[in-house]
Amino acid sequence: MASLSELQRMMDRLYGDRDRKRGPERTLLWLVSEVAEVAEVLIKGKASGSSYEDELADALAWLLSFSNLVGVDLESAFMRRYGSGCPRCKRIPCVCPER
Ligand SMILES: [Mg+2]
Ligand SMILES: [Zn+2]
Structure with missing residues (x-):
């Protein structure tokens, strides 16, 4: 099973050249549109023609x-931020007021 860092390096091998040509602004737009496709599965279910697996x-x-593109190792960043509990209350599980 690959770690998140390994998956990130896999994406660099697969698409790094194209990603650098496209740049961070347009890549972020693609990310937002893919998140919208996840929402479409939630709203339309099978009628969306896709699945949570594919869209996630x-x-x-x-x-x-x-x-x-922005030089962040996401696994390290995630662990720094969430690895020792909620970033706000520092507890596991979080005891912050619900939002
Ligand atoms: Mg998609
Ligand atoms: Zn919390």
Whole structure:
């Protein structure tokens, strides 16, 4: 099973050249549109012609591409921010007021 860092490096091998040509602004737009496709599965279900599996994988792929472009190792960043509890209350599980 690949780690998130390995998946991020896989995305760089797959699409790094194209991602750098496209740049962070347009790559972020693709990420947003893939997240919208996840919402479409939630709203339309099977009628969307897609699945959570496919659309969440697409959204993660674009998130990792964007992370490559802005020089963030997402696994390290995620663990720094969430690895020792909620970033706000520092507890596991979170005890912040619900929002
Ligand atoms: Mg998609
Ligand atoms: Zn919290």
